[in-house]
Amino acid sequence: MLEGMRTNSDQRPLLAVDAQHLVKRYKNKTAVDGISLQIAVGETFGILGTNGAGKTTTVEMIAGLRKPSEGTVRIQGLDPFTDRAKVRQILGVQLQQAYLHGSLTVRELVDLYRSFYPNPRDAAEALAMMELTDQAKTKFDDLSGGQMQRLSIALALIGQPRVVILDELTTGLDPRARRRIWGTLESLAGQTVILVSHAMDEVERLCDRVALIDAGRIVAQGTPGQLMEKAGTTTLEDAFVTITGKELTDQEEDD
Numbered sequence: 001m002l003e004g005m006r007t008n009s010d011q012r013p014l015l016a017v018d019a020q021h022l023v024k025r026y027k028n029k030t031a032v033d034g035i036s037l038q039i040a041v042g043e044t045f046g047i048l049g050t051n052g053a054g055k056t057t058t059v060e061m062i063a064g065l066r067k068p069s070e071g072t073v074r075i076q077g078l079d080p081f082t083d084r085a086k087v088r089q090i091l092g093v094q095l096q097q098a099y100l101h102g103s104l105t106v107r108e109l110v111d112l113y114r115s116f117y118p119n120p121r122d123a124a125e126a127l128a129m130m131e132l133t134d135q136a137k138t139k140f141d142d143l144s145g146g147q148m149q150r151l152s153i154a155l156a157l158i159g160q161p162r163v164v165i166l167d168e169l170t171t172g173l174d175p176r177a178r179r180r181i182w183g184t185l186e187s188l189a190g191q192t193v194i195l196v197s198h199a200m201d202e203v204e205r206l207c208d209r210v211a212l213i214d215a216g217r218i219v220a221q222g223t224p225g226q227l228m229e230k231a232g233t234t235t236l237e238d239a240f241v242t243i244t245g246k247e248l249t250d251q252e253e254d255d
């Protein structure tokens with residue numbers, strides 16, 4: 001999905017996301033401990049790590065939803081904190097917990113989100129894409145968990161944003177829904193995607209590059225092939241275990 005990089009006036013590659021030395025400290029804990037990420041336009045970039053590694057905190061800082069203790073973020077050259085209105089028009093975010101107004105219907109939420117963007121997808125098409133056509137008049141609070149999740153993905157993609165952040169994209173969805181959503185993501189031409197996951201099949205299938213995060217730091221990054229080569233393994237899962245010394249699969253049970 002990586003397309004030819006565009007350049008800015010200095011003829012340097014224009015990065016979709018440029019995060020420099022992000023740190024997030026809570027009272028007794030450093031959740032993110034100096035993470036830098038440079039993601040090219042059109043790239044699908046995976047962030048992989050065990051529970052509590054700092055993945056969500058990192059992407060929330062990139063999205064401008066959580067203030068870093070240290071470090072800077074630029075999205076297509078814009079600061080998500082000071083250029084909030086502009087960033088909102090080019091960024092779509094699916095978070096683990098959807099903070100959506102429960103008494104609005106699916107269609108009302110879709111219309112609301114469409115209003116945030118200059119060139120949104122057709123509403124009916126967006127609902128069909130996530131198989132929510134029959135739920136258009138259903139209130140958000142009355143959706144099943146899987147339907148809520150599919151709606152949050154539809155809302156992240158509805159504006160055809162240049163940068164999309166997806167946190168635990170298909171965790172908990174059935175295999176058919178997962179494959180359908182993967183197909184949708186593979187059809188996004190030119191959009192940059194940050195995908196937080198601990199599902200190896202998803203990351204291997206979708207991501208051009210991956211950062212492995214452990215205890216708030218990047219312990220390795222590269223293409224899935226490079227990570228397997230570095231670790232001397234034949235699967236990304238084994239590479240993760242070799243590099244971090246931790247199992248990913250055990251963690252899913254804690255969710």
Ligand SMILES: Nc1ncnc2c1ncn2[C@@H]1O[C@H](COP(=O)(O)OP(=O)(O)OP(=O)(O)O)[C@@H](O)[C@H]1O
Binds near residue numbers: 027029049050056
């Ligand atoms: N508001 C907060 N106050 C204190 N500690 C926090 C807060 N939010 C997150 N943390 C801690 O920061 C660490 C990183 O959390 P984060 O949610 O970013 O991890 P994660 O990699 O996304 O994990 P998961 O896979 O469970 O979602 C965890 O130890 C978590 O308990």
